[in-house]
Amino acid sequence: MSHSIQHQVKLPVFRLHQLAGLLLLSGMVSMAYMPRAYAEVSQHANTAVQSFDIAPASLDQVLNTYAKQTGILLVIDAKLTQGKQSRGLHGQYEVLPGLNVILGGSGLQAVTQENGSYKLQKAVQPLPASSSSVDTLPEVVVADAKVKEENKVYAGSQVARQGRAGILGERDFLDVPFNVTNYTSDIIADQQARSIGDVLQNDPSVRQTSARTNINEDFSIRGFTVASQDIALNGMYGLMPYFRVPVEMAERIEVLKGPSSLLNGMPPSGNVGGSINIVPKRAADEALSRFGVTYMNDSVFGGTADLGRRFGESNAFGVRLNGMYRKGDTTIDRQKLEEFMGSLALDYRGERLRVTADFINQQETINKVVRQFQVGDTLAKMPDAPDNKLNYPGYGHSQMKDRSMVLRSEYDLTDAAMVYAGVGTRNSQMDAVAGNPDQLNANGDFRSTPILQMFEVKSESYEAGSRFKFSTGKVGHQVSIGATKVNQNTNIFMTALSGFVFSNIYAPTYIDTPSTSGMDGSKVRLGTISLTSYAVADTLSFLDEKLLITLGARHQNVEQQSYNFAAGGVKNSAKYDESAITPVAGVVLKAWEGVSLYANYIEGLSQGQIAAPTLSNGGQAFSPYKTKQKEAGIKKDWGSIATTLSVFEIERPSAVVANNTLSVSGEQRNRGVELNVFGEIVSGVRLLGGGAYTQGKLVKNESTALNGNTPVGVPDWQVSLGGEWEPVLVSGLTLTSRVIYTSKQYVDQANNVSIPSITRFDIGARYKTKLQDTPVTIRANIENLFNRDYWNTSNEGYIYLGMPRTLLLSATADF
Incomplete structure (x- = not known):
């Protein structure tokens, strides 16, 4: 009776060891063939165009959602993405271009590994634009999306997330203790602005205070004058055209409301209503x-x-x-x-x-x-x-x-x-x-x-x-x-x-x-x-x-x-x-x-x-x-x-x-x-x-x-x-x-x-x-x-x- 019991106990253990060995051998064989098989599948996925509508969220959340929708294997180092935000992804993209649009402005880029998976690393250079749009979509739509990411603009493309806060450098609008609005070149073009005064009409606290075809062009911010000669160029005063400021050469027009002597120094006219850069x-x-x-x-x-x-x-x-x-x-x-x-x-x-x-x-x-x-x-x-x-x-x-x-x-x-x-x-x-x-x-x-x-x-x-x-x-x-x-x-x-x-x-x-x-x-x-x-x-x-x-x-x-x-x-x-x-x-x-x-x-x-x-x-x-x-x-x-x-x-x-x-x-x-x-x-x-x-x-x-x-x-x-x-x-x-x-x-x-x-x-x-x-x-x-x-x-x-x-x-x- 005891012999029979011992036999019944030892037999399952022996079979478990055999099964484990077989599983290990099978896994090693599978690993040997996986890079080629996964790479073939990944190569096909990378060239397939998909539609995306991923809402803005933390970078980790957006990347995880993207990986699930595309079925890719994405290796993420949490230290690289910690605290970073993403505007999400909207439109039709191939896998890698879409991934790099999500990463735009984060200082990161995605690279393809030998086994067909993707890995994040610090960007060696700004992400290049890619032509990932499908033939049925106007190419300009995808191009606009890429420009948005490179310039870190907010949803809608009319205002940039980041702007120059004087001596403090480039800051996200949520990180500066001032009321700021950074108008983009998109809103300049779409409204067919001929001078800076046409753009500033979008701001409820700013008004043009001179005739449109007057010799000069002045403004009022929060009820105080800002003269045309006090517009800054990259934070430096005394360099923009004196009487009327053109906008065709502007990537952004940044408006910071209120006095700003510490941030930018004193403007030549001593205006205190706000600063325009x-x-x-x-x-x-x-x-x-x-x-x-x-x-x-x-x-x-x-x-x-x-x-x-x-x-x-x-x-x-x-x-x-x-x-x-x-x-x-x-x-x-x-x-x-x-x-x-x-x-x-x-x-x-x-x-x-x-x-x-x-x-x-x-x-x-x-x-x-x-x-x-x-x-x-x-x-x-x-x-x-x-x-x-x-x-x-x-x-x-x-x-x-x-x-x-x-x-x-x-x-x-x-x-x-x-x-x-x-x-x-x-x-x-x-x-x-x-x-x-x-x-x-x-x-x-x-x-x-x-x-x-x-x-x-x-x-x-x-x-x-x-x-x-x-x-x-x-x-x-x-x-x-x-x-x-x-x-x-x-x-x-x-x-x-x-x-x-x-x-x-x-x-x-x-x-x-x-x-x-x-x-x-x-x-x-x-x-x-x-x-x-x-x-x-x-x-x-x-x-x-x-x-x-x-x-x-x-x-x-x-x-x-x-x-x-x-x-x-x-x-x-x-x-x-x-x-x-x-x-x-x-x-x-x-x-x-x-x-x-x-x-x-x-x-x-x-x-x-x-x-x-x-x-x-x-x-x-x-x-x-x-x-x-x-x-x-x-x-x-x-x-x-x-x-x-x-x-x-x-x-x-x-x-x-x-x-x-x-x-x-x-x-x-x-x-x-x-x-x-x-x-x-x-x-x-x-x-x-x-x-x-x-x-x-x-x-x-x-x-x-x-x-x-x-x-x-x-x-x-x-x-x-x-x-x-x-x-x-x-x-x-x-x-x-x-x-x-x-x-x-x-x-x-x-x-x-x-x-x-x-x-x-x-x-x-x-x-x-x-x-x-x-x-x-x-x-x-x-x-x-x-x-x-x-x-x-x-x-x-x-x-x-x-x-x-x-x-x-x-x-x-x-x-």
């Missing part, structure tokens, strides 16, 4: 040959060119050339326009060294240039807006030329430390005959004086700095150190060509532009300014970078010398040499996935005024004005749409003249709430814009009658909201619309004269297709659809007419 286009890995034709009514025709190539080992050298030319009659009576812009962008990207060089040449000539109205002392009520096609003052011309050259370089000392430097120059010239009309009464009577104005502004800009990362225990640090210097010299020739010319806005009298023959136009010195600053900031990270605290300060020195140009450029006795320190404190708390709570305290700086010689304290130079901002908000990335809700308070001192004495006694205080939105609600439906409520008040004035009044040009409500819809039944078609609303604004500090609210509607459409294998995009936009006549104003009290209904047509082709 242009990031120029660079050549991508895929060759680009894009040509276009444009039309704007009445009869302005033009053409564009955008060429990009990369050369050398690993495509290290890049060349990007952009050109634009427009000429013809505008929608304004008797007005003719001629514009030219050419830009050349060179770059080198090595393993550690990156060098860029930019050259910009812009010229603009306007015959019968439109000027802005000044509010006359006798004006008690604004007249109704006249026909928007009429020309004011009805004579004159302007010609502007800008040439800029910029050289920048960056070098990675280690993976955690880098240094950078930049130098640039700009020469701006203006030759104009113009005169600002004085609005005299509610009947529409005005007067103006034709004046010959010739300006020349020469600028030099320098920057240098470093950024490095390290840790102290569980606290991470990203320290930024920087220095900037801007030198600017202005020369002028100005003389009146006649006395007052009287006219009426409802029945203007057009006159010939007065002759300037016999005038030598020799310019004399008007002023010089030198801005030198040094800054340091540290972003401390806690709790695996869920809590970010930024602390820093900038020491800014302002040297200014004015000259009496009427006396032949004689140096004034007053010389300005002052300095100040502006701090910043910001915090970002990533409380939940895709949610950032943020707050900041930051100061802006403006050069103090010098009392005029005719005043009792003539020649007195005042210290730089400090503008203080407190702001808090919440940012939410919903996956394919993002929102920012902000509350802010900005306090800026102002200078007033009382009893023949200049003093700094008043203050403008703007408090507000902003809501910004961008992205896709659902696939094919996009939103861009938002709304802003601002309560502006004049406080602390010696003239108590002004206290409590609303500042000039600060509306209570502003709304800019645009939408796009891609009808499912018509592949390649996109329909667009936009509404821009601005509530009532005062044009005088006493709040006696105001202009009514403004509502403007725009519509558009674009169609993407292929003609004989050539991707073509046709666009049509109508601005001011209902041709409404309306006034607008600036923070300085200038008033001007809105543009008439304008039709824009264009067609671009990629060869």
Whole structure:
């Protein structure tokens, strides 16, 4: 009995060992044949095109979903993907190209192993574009997807995720303690923007505060002026065209709201409403040959060119050339326009060294240039807006030329430390005959004086700095150190060509532009300014970078010398040499996935005024004005749409003249709430814009009658909201619309004269297709659809007419 039991026990054990041996032998044989078999299956899968609709999520989640849908074997090192996000994948792709689109912007790339599986590794170079679209789909759709990933744009392709936060470097919009929006080249092209002002109309907190065909183009952000000369190029001031900024050469237009002296240094005009930065286009890995034709009514025709190539080992050298030319009659009576812009962008990207060089040449000539109205002392009520096609003052011309050259370089000392430097120059010239009309009464009577104005502004800009990362225990640090210097010299020739010319806005009298023959136009010195600053900031990270605290300060020195140009450029006795320190404190708390709570305290700086010689304290130079901002908000990335809700308070001192004495006694205080939105609600439906409520008040004035009044040009409500819809039944078609609303604004500090609210509607459409294998995009936009006549104003009290209904047509082709 026992023997039988033992036999029954031993027999199964013997069989288990035999089975294990057989399984081991079978496994070894299978492993020997697996690479070839799996590689054959994988090769077939890699060439098969599949459709994907994977929602944005963490990179790990998106990759796992992709591996399940494709059936591939994907080896993932969790250390490489930790903390990284992906925008998902939408469209039709082959396996490897689709995988690399998912990885775009992560610094990783996928490689195929011998056994046919896939492995992630750090990208040796930016992922090359691939042609993975199927024949039944327009090729341009897939190309757009690749461009999105390379430029790290958000869903909808209208706004970029990352932008330059001044000295802090490139940051994701969720990681900076400020309200920022980074508009892409896609929105510039789709809205057929002709200048930066056309793009900024998408932002509810930004308004253009000068006539569209005026000599210069200024803006208001959060109720404070930002002059055209204060637009930065890659964070450097004094280099973009002085009077009007072109957009054909822009990859991104970055808007940061509120004072930003620590981040960017003091702008030449001392503006504090916000900072606007242009990031120029660079050549991508895929060759680009894009040509276009444009039309704007009445009869302005033009053409564009955008060429990009990369050369050398690993495509290290890049060349990007952009050109634009427009000429013809505008929608304004008797007005003719001629514009030219050419830009050349060179770059080198090595393993550690990156060098860029930019050259910009812009010229603009306007015959019968439109000027802005000044509010006359006798004006008690604004007249109704006249026909928007009429020309004011009805004579004159302007010609502007800008040439800029910029050289920048960056070098990675280690993976955690880098240094950078930049130098640039700009020469701006203006030759104009113009005169600002004085609005005299509610009947529409005005007067103006034709004046010959010739300006020349020469600028030099320098920057240098470093950024490095390290840790102290569980606290991470990203320290930024920087220095900037801007030198600017202005020369002028100005003389009146006649006395007052009287006219009426409802029945203007057009006159010939007065002759300037016999005038030598020799310019004399008007002023010089030198801005030198040094800054340091540290972003401390806690709790695996869920809590970010930024602390820093900038020491800014302002040297200014004015000259009496009427006396032949004689140096004034007053010389300005002052300095100040502006701090910043910001915090970002990533409380939940895709949610950032943020707050900041930051100061802006403006050069103090010098009392005029005719005043009792003539020649007195005042210290730089400090503008203080407190702001808090919440940012939410919903996956394919993002929102920012902000509350802010900005306090800026102002200078007033009382009893023949200049003093700094008043203050403008703007408090507000902003809501910004961008992205896709659902696939094919996009939103861009938002709304802003601002309560502006004049406080602390010696003239108590002004206290409590609303500042000039600060509306209570502003709304800019645009939408796009891609009808499912018509592949390649996109329909667009936009509404821009601005509530009532005062044009005088006493709040006696105001202009009514403004509502403007725009519509558009674009169609993407292929003609004989050539991707073509046709666009049509109508601005001011209902041709409404309306006034607008600036923070300085200038008033001007809105543009008439304008039709824009264009067609671009990629060869």
